[in-house]
Amino acid sequence: MSPESVTVHGMSTSGNCHKVRLLLEQLGRPYAWIEVDSANGATRTPAYLAKNLNGKVPMLERAGGGVLVESDAILCWLAEGTPMLPADTWQRAQALSWLFFEQYSHEPYIAVARFIRGWTPVDSPRRADLPRLIERGGQALSVMEKHLQRAAWFTGDTYGVADIALFAYTHCAEDGGFDLSAYPRITDWLARVRATPGFVPMPGVSDEVAARLAFSRA
Amino acid sequence: MSPESVTVHGMSTSGNCHKVRLLLEQLGRPYAWIEVDSANGATRTPAYLAKNLNGKVPMLERAGGGVLVESDAILCWLAEGTPMLPADTWQRAQALSWLFFEQYSHEPYIAVARFIRGWTPVDSPRRADLPRLIERGGQALSVMEKHLQRAAWFTGDTYGVADIALFAYTHCAEDGGFDLSAYPRITDWLARVRATPGFVPMPGVSDEVAARLAFSRA
Numbered sequence: 001m002s003p004e005s006v007t008v009h010g011m012s013t014s015g016n017c018h019k020v021r022l023l024l025e026q027l028g029r030p031y032a033w034i035e036v037d038s039a040n041g042a043t044r045t046p047a048y049l050a051k052n053l054n055g056k057v058p059m060l061e062r063a064g065g066g067v068l069v070e071s072d073a074i075l076c077w078l079a080e081g082t083p084m085l086p087a088d089t090w091q092r093a094q095a096l097s098w099l100f101f102e103q104y105s106h107e108p109y110i111a112v113a114r115f116i117r118g119w120t121p122v123d124s125p126r127r128a129d130l131p132r133l134i135e136r137g138g139q140a141l142s143v144m145e146k147h148l149q150r151a152a153w154f155t156g157d158t159y160g161v162a163d164i165a166l167f168a169y170t171h172c173a174e175d176g177g178f179d180l181s182a183y184p185r186i187t188d189w190l191a192r193v194r195a196t197p198g199f200v201p202m203p204g205v206s207d208e209v210a211a212r213l214a215f216s217r218a
Numbered sequence: 219m220s221p222e223s224v225t226v227h228g229m230s231t232s233g234n235c236h237k238v239r240l241l242l243e244q245l246g247r248p249y250a251w252i253e254v255d256s257a258n259g260a261t262r263t264p265a266y267l268a269k270n271l272n273g274k275v276p277m278l279e280r281a282g283g284g285v286l287v288e289s290d291a292i293l294c295w296l297a298e299g300t301p302m303l304p305a306d307t308w309q310r311a312q313a314l315s316w317l318f319f320e321q322y323s324h325e326p327y328i329a330v331a332r333f334i335r336g337w338t339p340v341d342s343p344r345r346a347d348l349p350r351l352i353e354r355g356g357q358a359l360s361v362m363e364k365h366l367q368r369a370a371w372f373t374g375d376t377y378g379v380a381d382i383a384l385f386a387y388t389h390c391a392e393d394g395g396f397d398l399s400a401y402p403r404i405t406d407w408l409a410r411v412r413a414t415p416g417f418v419p420m421p422g423v424s425d426e427v428a429a430r431l432a433f434s435r436a
Contacts, residue, residue, distance in 0.1 A: 053361045054323060068311055070318035077311035093286055093295035100288035104321045105272060143271045 005030040006078075009048075010058040011038045013209070015111055015168030016071040017058040018202040022164055023078055026198040039119050071168075072099040075161040084160040091156035098154045098162035101143070109137030111169040113176030117216035118209040134177055141173070141183050148185035152192070159196050167193045172202065175213050223248040224296075227266075228276040229256045231427070233329055233386030234289040235276040236420040240382055241296055244416040257337050289386075290317040293379040302378040309374035316372045316380035319361070327355030329387040331394030335434035336427045352395055359391070359401050366403035370410070377414050385411045390420065393431050 008024070008031055010017030024031045036042045036057050043055045052059050052069050060068045060077075068074055076099070079085035086092045113133040116126045144166065147154065154162035171190050173180055180187055193199065205213070226242070226249055228235030242249045254260045254275050261273045270277050270287050278286045278295075286292055294317070297303035304310045331351040334344045362384065365372065372380035389408050391398055398405055411417065423431070 053364050054319060066308065068308075068315060070315040070322075073311050073315035073318050076314055077307060080307050089295060089298050090284065090286075093291050096294055097286060097288040097291035100291050100318075100321055101272060103318055104288075104326070108322070108326065146271050 003027075003029050005032065005063065007032040007034060007061045007063075008058055009034045009036045009061065011036055012203040013205050014038065014057060015172065015202065016107070019071050019164050019168045020058045020060065020074050020078070022167075022200060023075055023084065023161070025200045026164075026196065027078065027082060027084070028198065029078070039115075072103060072161070072165050075099070075165060079161050083158060084155070084164075086156040086160070088156070095155045095160060095162045099165050101140075102162070102165045102168075105143070106137070106140040106166065107169055109133045109140060110173050110176050110178065113137060113178070114169065114172060117177060118175055118205060118213045120212075122212060122215050130177065137173070137176065137178055141170070141178065141180075141186060144170070144189075145183045145185050148189055152189075159193065163189075163193055168202075177216065221245075221247050223250065223281065225250045225252060225279040225281075226276055227252045227254045227279065229254055230421040231423050232256065232275060233390065233420065234325070237289050237382050237386045238276045238278065238292050238296070240385075240418060241293055241302065241379070243418045244414065245296065245300060245302070246416065247296070257333075290321060290379070290383050293317070293383060297379050301376060302373070302382075304374040304378070306374070313373045313378060313380045317383050319358075320380070320383045320386075323361070324355070324358040324384065325387055327351045327358060328391050328394050328396065331355060331396070332387065332390060335395060336393055336423060336431045338430075340430060340433050348395065355391070355394065355396055359388070359396065359398075359404060362388070362407075363401045363403050366407055370407075377411065381407075381411055386420075395434065 008017070008020050010020060010033065012018065012021075012035060021033065038057045042048065043052070043057055049055050051061070051067050054069065056069065058071050058074060060074045068077060076085060076096075086095055113130055116124065116130060116133075120126050153159050154166055167190065170186060204210070226235070226238050228238060228251065230236065230239075230253060239251065256275045260266065261270070261275055267273050269279070269285050272287065274287065276289050276292060278292045286295060294303060294314075304313055331348055334342065334348060334351075338344050371377050372384055385408065388404060422428070
C-alpha cells in the first residue's frame with residue numbers, strides 16, 4: 001500500500017515549514033505543497049483560521065480533511081513507524097525532549113532574530129530586541145554544542161526528527177546574527193545532516209529579504 | 219510488576235513541575251520529589267547542569283541514572299501505555315500539537331506574566347513586558363476557548379496529557395493578570411479537570427510571592 005498523500009500549507013523560506021518538506025522528501029512520501037505568505041497576513045484570513053485556530057504555518061491536511069498543526073507534531077506523525085522516530089519509548093522521549101527544547105529555548109530566539117533582520121523594516125523598533133535574542137539564542141547553541149560533545153545526533157543513536165527540527169533554524173542562524181564558527185561541533189553536525197540521503201536545502205529568500213539581511217550584517 | 223519508581227526534581231509552585239506531579243498522582247505511580255528552588259539559582263549549579271545541560275526544572279531521574287527533561291516530554295513518557303496518551307497515532311499527534319501550542323504560544327506569555335508579577339521585585343524593569351504578555355496570552359486563551367466550543371478535552375476524546383499541560387498555567391492565569399471570567403468554556407473545563415480522579419491542586423505560593431501578586435493586582 002502506498003502511503004497516503006498529504007497537503008502541506010507552508011512558507012518555503014520558514015524553517016518550521018522546511019522541516020516538514022525535508023522529512024517528506026527523505027521519507028520519499030508523496031505530498032502537495034501550497035505556498036502561504038505567512039509574513040504578509042495569509043494565515044490570518046477567515047478561511048485559514050477556520051482550519052487552524054492559531055493561524056500559523058505549517059499546517060498539514062489529509063485527503064479526508066483532517067488537519068494537523070505545529071511543525072514538530074507533524075514531524076512525529078509523519079515519522080511514526082520509520083527510523084526517523086525511535087520505537088523505543090525512552091529514546092523517543094529523549095527525541096521529544098529535544099523537540100520541546102527547539103520550540104521553547106531555540107526557535108523563539110534564533111528564528112525570531114532572523115525574522116526581525118530579514119522580514120521587518122530596517123528601522124523596525126523590534127530591532128531593539130536583538131541583543132536579548134542573541135544572548136538567549138547563544139545559550140541554546142551552547143547547549144547543542146555540549147550535547148554534541150557526547151553524541152553524534154539529537155534523535156537517539158541516529159539521524160531523525162529532532163535533528164531535522166534543530167537543523168531548521170540552526171543552519172541559517174547567521175541570518176539572525178549568530179556566529180556559527182564559535183560552535184565547531186554544531187558546524188560538523190550541520191555537514192552530517194546535509195549529507196543524509198535525500199537531503200534538500202531550504203529555498204533561498206527573496207531579493208528583498210536578502211537585501212535586508214545584508215543591511216543587518218553591515 | 220509494579221511500575222518503576224522515579225525521582226522528580228522540581229519547584230512545587232511551578233506549573234511546569236506540577237504537571238508531572240499531577241500525572242504521577244493520577245496514575246498512582248510511585249515517585250520521590252526533590253524540591254529545587256529554581257527561582258533562586260538552584261538549577262544553575264555545576265552539579266545540576268551536569269545532569270541537565272539546559273538548567274531547568276522539572277527533571278525526571280530514573281533509578282538507573284537516566285535523565286529526562288522538558289515537562290511535556292516527561293508527561294508523554296510517563297503516560298505511554300495509559301489512557302492519558304492516545305494509542306491511535308492521529309489522536310496522539312493532535313495531543314502532541316496541543317503540547318507544542320502550550321510551550322510555544324501559551325506558557326511563554328501566561329506563565330512568564332505570573333513569574334514577573336510574583337517572583338521579580340515590584341520595581342523590576344521586566345514589568346514593562348507585561349502588556350505584550352497579556353496581549354499574546356489572551357490570544358492563546360482565545361484559541362483554547364474556540365477549541366472548547368467543539369470539544370470537551372484537549373487530548374482526543376478524553377482527559378489526558380494535553381489537558382494536564384494546559385491546566386498547569388491556565389488555572390493560575392489570574393496570577394499573571396488575565397481575567398478568566400471572559401472565557402466561560404475554559405472556566406468549565408478547569409472545573410472538569412479538577413473533578414478528574416486523583417486530582418491534586420498545585421501547592422500555594424510563599425507569603426512573599428503572595429504579597430507581590432496582591433501588589434500586582436492592586
